[in-house]
Each structure stands twice: as structure tokens, then as C-alpha cells.
Amino acid sequence: MTMKINRNRTRDWIAGVACSIATTVVATPSQGDWTAFRNGGSSHVEDSLSTQWSAERGIAWQTELQGYGQSAPIIYEGKIYTTSVVGPMCQACAVECRDLQTGALVWSYRHDSTHEHPSNYMNARAAPTPVVDRNGVYAFFETGDLLALDHQGQQKWVRDETKATGELDNSHGIGSSLAQNATHVFVNLEHGGPSFLTAIDKTTGQSTWTADRPSSKSWSSPIVADVNGQQQVIISSGGTVTSYDAAAGEQLWQLDGIEGNSVPSPTVSGQYLVVGARLPEFASAGSVQANCCLDLSEVSDGQPRVVWRADKAICEYASPVVAAGCAYFLNKANVLHCLDLETGDVLYRKRLGGDCWATPIVSDGRLYFFCKNGECKVVGVGPEFQELASNSLWDRDAPPIPETYVESSAASNHSHGQHSHSEHGGGHPGGDAGGHPGGNADSSSSQGPGGGMAARLKAGDRNGDDVLEGDEIPEMFRGMIARIDTDGDGRLSAPEIDAMAASFAERRKDAAASSRDPIVYGVAASDGHIVVRTGTRLFAISQ
Structure with missing residues (x-):
């Protein structure tokens, strides 16, 4: 468990790193490349990266992308791959391949969307990050389309995942990124209807196995880890952390009681x-x-040992990272918590400033925190806080606005069904999450912020007494009741529900202004370059 802050703690964290490398559990990124969301789950890159740049120097190139996308870039053998949706109703799913050194377009591929939806600031737009290997690139879109392309941009196969799920019921769209091993891509699709994790053969595009998942609205992404020689697909979502055998899909273990794990x-x-x-x-x-x-x-008994639980460290959109024997969590207030990986002891807390949706990069003893507004804080790893640099991608007084992208003006009713042409809440999960829902990822509205949530709660008042109690309270709200039930009677009255809706509305009132490009959604690094993606633009930073 976490204890008081120890600012003078000294430890041989280099030895701690060596110890972790010697264990039998490892992530599965490719060396030198950045082949998946968070580079396979570690966010580490071997290269030494630049620590100083500005709008005037250090940026090798920048370029406008097709359409709009909230996925992170991936990099393989000197090529960058990005995904976007194109058109005011996301009529096309696009994959672009660019040269890492110059930014020149190598090829571009478009696929007609199977299910259209409005392209606007509250919708997930190409939020899932693709994966790449020596045989090609695999891209998943919130339209339900899953594509496999070779390295020349030719289609190998295509699937519509909504054939298995039906109409997608997720007020923020789909944001879970793909994971992969040598033979399969893994898709985790969770929404209000039938949900699943499926392993898809990279060569044939056919499902090898499918495991049922909770029907919950989640944007977190699976990872693949090698545990004592067995590859496992691990997912944290829907209140649980669950591991599956990557070869057969058998559930290996599960830990329950993990509230709020819908995004990181x-x-x-x-x-x-x-x-x-x-x-x-x-x-x-x-x-x-x-x-x-x-x-x-x-x-033991179907669940892993809990080493420690945090007292105050918490995530928001960015996922935690580990480096030099320390675990790093960045919360909504932009406070960075550094904890001892083995004990959970708090080593420091420090406010960074700036709102970060992208998970940081770890490289050569440094952490790179990219904020929504293009600023980047470079922090040294280890038990003591050390800010090494602060940089910006663009002039804050003249940010790069989209050149060709036009936002949809469709009315908002928070539906993301395959036949819907309406806006819904929750623009970006990661983030980088593979997609980050803007605002509150655990709430949705159809009558103004908080309005739809309150209306749905009140609709459960079966006896008409303006009080919800017992099974009238939806399951998703029962764990939250202590914060909503202000008089502590174990029930939810109409004024308490209205106060909750008003609080949510206040928090969301500036969502439109704060959720429009340029916003840094995702980052990747390879061959001495940091590649940064906003909704419509790609930047490359080099030494």
C-alpha cells in the first residue's frame, strides 16, 4: 500500500531495471519500431530522442492528413501508418503510409465505411490505433470495419465486426485499439449489446476464437504479454482485469472490483x-x-496477487507507464504521481501543467508528456522529480487549424448505431486510448449534458414516488451512490439526481471549445524521431 511521500529516498533504480528485464513476463513490441498502441503496452523505445524543439526549430516536417483521426501513429521500417475517417458522415475509412524521414506520402488507401456516423467534435473518429508487422498493417474503425493491407497498400481482407455485435450501443463510439502477436490480431469490442474479444488470423482474416465480454461501454485496449512462456491477452475494462490464453481463448484469471477502468x-x-x-x-x-x-x-484461485493499491495516484486518459523501477500515473488535474513499482510507496507528486490525453513515451531515461495543446514536458525517470525541458509544437497564439477537414453539423442525440446520422458524446478515450472519450466517459446525455442520464434514472421510478431505491437504481450507479446520495439514506431522490445532472452539465459546458483541433491524440517514436498526431496533422521531431 502507499505511504507518506519520501522525498529523500535513494535506491539503485538501475539494478531495479535489470531485475525487471530478467523476469519471465515481457511485453511484445518489435525492437526499433513502434508497431502498436503504446508500442505493445510498454510505451518504451530504445532510441535516444530530442529534448529541445519549438515551432521554429527541431521539427523535421509536418503535414496535413486526410479527414480526421484520434488514433496514434505506428512506425515500421521507416514508414509511418495513420488512420482517419473522411467526409462529414465518415463515409470512408482511410489508411496512409508516409516516409518517416521526409513525411512524403507513399500510398493512401480508402474503404467505404460500412456504417456511417457524423464526424464532429463529440464523436470517436478513427480512434482505435492500428498494428503493423512484416506482412502488413491491420486497422480497425468505429464503423465496425477491420482491414488488412499489405505494405504496398493493397487490401488483403476486410471484415465487418458489427455482424457479430449488431448495432453498436456506445454513447462515445468505439476506441479500443488492436493488439497483436505473430499470427493474430486481437479485437476487444465492448458496448451496450453483445460484446466480445476475438482472435483473428492475420493471414486469412478468419476468427480463431471468440470470448464473451461484459456488455459495458469501454475504450481501454488489450495487451499481449508472455507469462512464463505462455502468451496471454490481458484486458482491463468493465470493472475487471482478465487474462486469456492467446492461443485458445480460455480465461486464465480474473480480478474483480476495478472501478473506473474504462479508458486507461x-x-x-x-x-x-x-x-x-x-x-x-x-x-x-x-x-x-x-x-x-x-x-x-x-x-492463485484464479486471480493474481495484488502487490499494492494506490491511495491517491490515479489516471485519467493517459495510461500508466513504468520506468527505472517506478510507476507513473497522471491524473485529471495534471498531477504526476511517481510510485515505487515494488512497494507502491509514493516517491513524489508534481503538477505538470497542461492536459495530457496521450500516454507518455519512455526513452533513454526520460519521460515525454505531450499535452493536448502541443506542449511537451520532458521529465527524468527515477525517484526524484526533474523537469529536463519544456517544448511546444506550435505557436500558442497561432495554432495550426485544419486545412480541409469540415466538421459535421448533425444534431446531437448520442446515438452511434449503424443507421444513425446524429452526433453523440465522448470524442476521445486513450487518447490516445486507442481513443479517449471527451468529458465523462462513464456518462452520456441526450438532452444536454447530464440531462439524458437524469431522465434515464428517473424513468426507473416504477412506483412514481420520485425516489429510487433497491433495484430501481441501475447497477452502474450502485457503486457511485455514496457520492450522489447526499442525505445518506441509501436512496436517490429527484433533487439528488438533478444535482448530479447539474454538476455534470457544469463540467461539460466548455466541451465543444476544448475538443476541437489542434489536439494531440497520440505519439510514437522510432529511429530518432518522435511522431505526433493531432486530429488532422502529423508532426515529426528529430535530433
Whole structure:
């Protein structure tokens, strides 16, 4: 468990790094490339990267992309791959390949969207990050389309995942990114209807196995880890952390009681799995302890040992990262918590400033925190806080506005069904999350911010007494009741529900202004370059 801050703590963190490398649990990114969301779950890159740049120097190139996208870039053998949706109704799914050194377009591929939806600031737009290997690139879109292309941009196969799920019921769209091993891509699709994790053969495009998942609205992404020689697909979402055998889909273990894990994805480091979770606005009092560390080498009675639970460290959109024997969590208030990986002891807390949706990059003893507004804080790894640099991608007084992208003006009713032409809430999960829902990822509205949520709650008042109690309270709100039930009677009155809706509306009132490009959604790094993606633009930073 976490204890008081120890600002004078000294430790041989280099030895701690060596110890973690020697364990039998490792993530599966390719060396030198950045082949998936968070580079396979670690966010590490081997290259030494620049620490100084500005709008006037250090940026090798920048270029406008097709349409709009909230996915992170991926990099393989000197090529960058990005995904976007094109058109006011996301009529096309686009994949672009560019040269890492010059930004020149190598090829572009478009696929007609199977299910259209409005392209606007509250919708997920190409939020899932693709994966790449020596045989090609694999891209998933919130339209339900899953594509496999070769390295010349030729289609190998295509699937419509909504054939298995039906109409997608997710007020923020789909944001979970793909994971992969040598033979399969793994898709986790969770929404209000039938949900699943499926392993798809990279060569044939056919499903090898499918496992049912909770029907919950989640944007976190799976990772693949090698645990004692067995590849496992691990997912943190829907209140649980669950592991599946990557070869057969059998559930190996599950840990319950993880509230708020709808956006951040887990991070593997050696034998440890660091789990990040948000603090929903009306979460239960102990939900911060959903941010925790598990020991994957010790599984008993179907669940791994919990090494520690956080007292105050918490995530928002960015997933936790691990470096030099420390676990790093960045919360909504932009406070960076650094915890000892093995004990959970708090080493420091420091406010960074700037709102970060993208998960940071770890490189050569440094952490790179990219903020929404193009600023980047470079922080040294280790038990003591050290800010090394502060940089900006653009002039804050003259940010780069989209050149060709036009936002849809469709009316908002928060539907993301395949036949819907309406806006819905929740623009970006990661983030980088593979997609980050803007605002509150655990709430949705159809009558103004908070209005639809309150109306749905009140509709459950079966006896018409203006009070919800017992099974009249939806299951998703029962864990939050301590924060909503202001008089502590175990029931929800109409004034308490209205106060909750008003609080949500106040928090969301500036969502439109704060959710429009330029926004940094995702980052990747390879061959001495940092590649930064906004909704409509790509930047490359080099030494």
C-alpha cells in the first residue's frame, strides 16, 4: 500500500531495471519500431530522442492528413501508418503510409465505411490505433470495419465486426485499439449489446476464437504479454482485469472490483502488471484503489496477487507507464504521481501543467508528456522529480487549424448505431486510448449534458414516488451512490439526481471549445524521431 511521500529516498533504480528485464513476463513490441498502441503496452523505445524543439526549430516536417483521426501513429521500417475517417458522415475509412524521414506520402488507401456516423467534435473518429508487422498493417474503425493491407497498400481482407455485435450501443463510439502477436490480431469490442474479444488470423482474416465480454461501454485496449512462456491477452475494462490464453481463448484469471477502468490500458513490466483507472465523477469512495499493481508470476484461485493499491495516484486518459523501477500515473488535474513499482510507496507528486490525453513515451531515461495543446514536458525517470525541458509544437497564439477537414453539423442525440446520422458524446478515450472519450466517459446525455442520464434514472421510478431505491437504481450507479446520495439514506431522490445532472452539465459546458483541433491524440517514436498526431496533422521531431 502507499505511504507518506519520501522525498529523500535513494535506491539503485538501475539494478531495479535489470531485475525487471530478467523476469519471465515481457511485453511484445518489435525492437526499433513502434508497431502498436503504446508500442505493445510498454510505451518504451530504445532510441535516444530530442529534448529541445519549438515551432521554429527541431521539427523535421509536418503535414496535413486526410479527414480526421484520434488514433496514434505506428512506425515500421521507416514508414509511418495513420488512420482517419473522411467526409462529414465518415463515409470512408482511410489508411496512409508516409516516409518517416521526409513525411512524403507513399500510398493512401480508402474503404467505404460500412456504417456511417457524423464526424464532429463529440464523436470517436478513427480512434482505435492500428498494428503493423512484416506482412502488413491491420486497422480497425468505429464503423465496425477491420482491414488488412499489405505494405504496398493493397487490401488483403476486410471484415465487418458489427455482424457479430449488431448495432453498436456506445454513447462515445468505439476506441479500443488492436493488439497483436505473430499470427493474430486481437479485437476487444465492448458496448451496450453483445460484446466480445476475438482472435483473428492475420493471414486469412478468419476468427480463431471468440470470448464473451461484459456488455459495458469501454475504450481501454488489450495487451499481449508472455507469462512464463505462455502468451496471454490481458484486458482491463468493465470493472475487471482478465487474462486469456492467446492461443485458445480460455480465461486464465480474473480480478474483480476495478472501478473506473474504462479508458486507461494496463502496462506490463517484468512480472508486474500496473493497472490504471479513472475516478468517475460519482464514483465510490474507495475507487482510487482500482489503480494497482499485480504480480503475474503469482496466480492463485484464479486471480493474481495484488502487490499494492494506490491511495491517491490515479489516471485519467493517459495510461500508466513504468520506468527505472517506478510507476507513473497522471491524473485529471495534471498531477504526476511517481510510485515505487515494488512497494507502491509514493516517491513524489508534481503538477505538470497542461492536459495530457496521450500516454507518455519512455526513452533513454526520460519521460515525454505531450499535452493536448502541443506542449511537451520532458521529465527524468527515477525517484526524484526533474523537469529536463519544456517544448511546444506550435505557436500558442497561432495554432495550426485544419486545412480541409469540415466538421459535421448533425444534431446531437448520442446515438452511434449503424443507421444513425446524429452526433453523440465522448470524442476521445486513450487518447490516445486507442481513443479517449471527451468529458465523462462513464456518462452520456441526450438532452444536454447530464440531462439524458437524469431522465434515464428517473424513468426507473416504477412506483412514481420520485425516489429510487433497491433495484430501481441501475447497477452502474450502485457503486457511485455514496457520492450522489447526499442525505445518506441509501436512496436517490429527484433533487439528488438533478444535482448530479447539474454538476455534470457544469463540467461539460466548455466541451465543444476544448475538443476541437489542434489536439494531440497520440505519439510514437522510432529511429530518432518522435511522431505526433493531432486530429488532422502529423508532426515529426528529430535530433
